[in-house]
Amino acid sequence: MIKQLIKIFAATVLITQLHPFICDAIEFKGMSYCGWSQYSYSTTDSNNSLANLQQTGCQWVAINVWWFQDTIYSTVIEPNYLLYSVRPESVKVAVDRCHQLGMKVMLKPNVDLAHDSDHWRGQIVPSTAWFNAYRGFINYWADFAEQNNVELFSIGCELVNTSSWADAWRSVASDVRTHYSGPIVYAANSGDEQNINWWDSLDYIGIDAYYQLTNLYNPTPAELAAAWTSRANSIETWRNAN
Secondary structure, eight states, X not given: OOOEEEEEETSSEEEEEOOTTOOSOEEEEEEEEOOOSTTGGGSHHHHHHHHHHHHTTOOEEEEEEEEEESSTTOOOOBOOTTTTOOOHHHHHHHHHHHHHTTOEEEEEEEEEESSOTTOOXXXXXXXXXXXXXXXXXXXXXXXXXXXXXXXXXXXXXXXXGGTTXXXXXXXXXXXXXXXXXXXXXXXXXTTGGGGOOOGGGSSEEEEEOOOOOOOOSSOOHHHHHHHXXXXXXXXXXXXXXX
């Protein structure tokens, strides 16, 4: 039975902890952080942005990094610095800056499509060859996370079409643990979390929570809060049933 809900505020991830022996509530006050060029995390603007973020009371930063495959059918995953892959030495600057400011880091590697504007990562077609390529990608960043004292590592993000490949994902998680000693999470697309049966191979359940809250054009804060309460209750019900 899963007992604990962890919320990341001002970000897109709800995280549920899988350890049944911890019952006290934990709150992550965090923000997703994205760079759109190869050295974007090692600029003065980035350093200043992180300092400003820390001043808001932010305690966690989810640093996003992207590698690419050409289309949903491709089995090669690699950085593309002509798009928005960030070089690892630049990512290191941001990780170090967060730590200097007293903020913890979740490293969140993502796969996007370089030459397939008709699809998105959730439609990537899985295969044994694709998972082999994916392991190379995710283990590269797991090594980086270990070497740079990252506090939490995401092993995947919104890869909806692949989530039914349970054995392959269990293998990915097991392999990552040989490269990274900290806790690991997967960021499920909203709604897909209930289709995943390999959550027990991770430390946390992550949900990129893009749920529709209302059909109203101009809802009040109270209406939005009530909608989120209803959504949180439904997640809690599902979580306690597993």
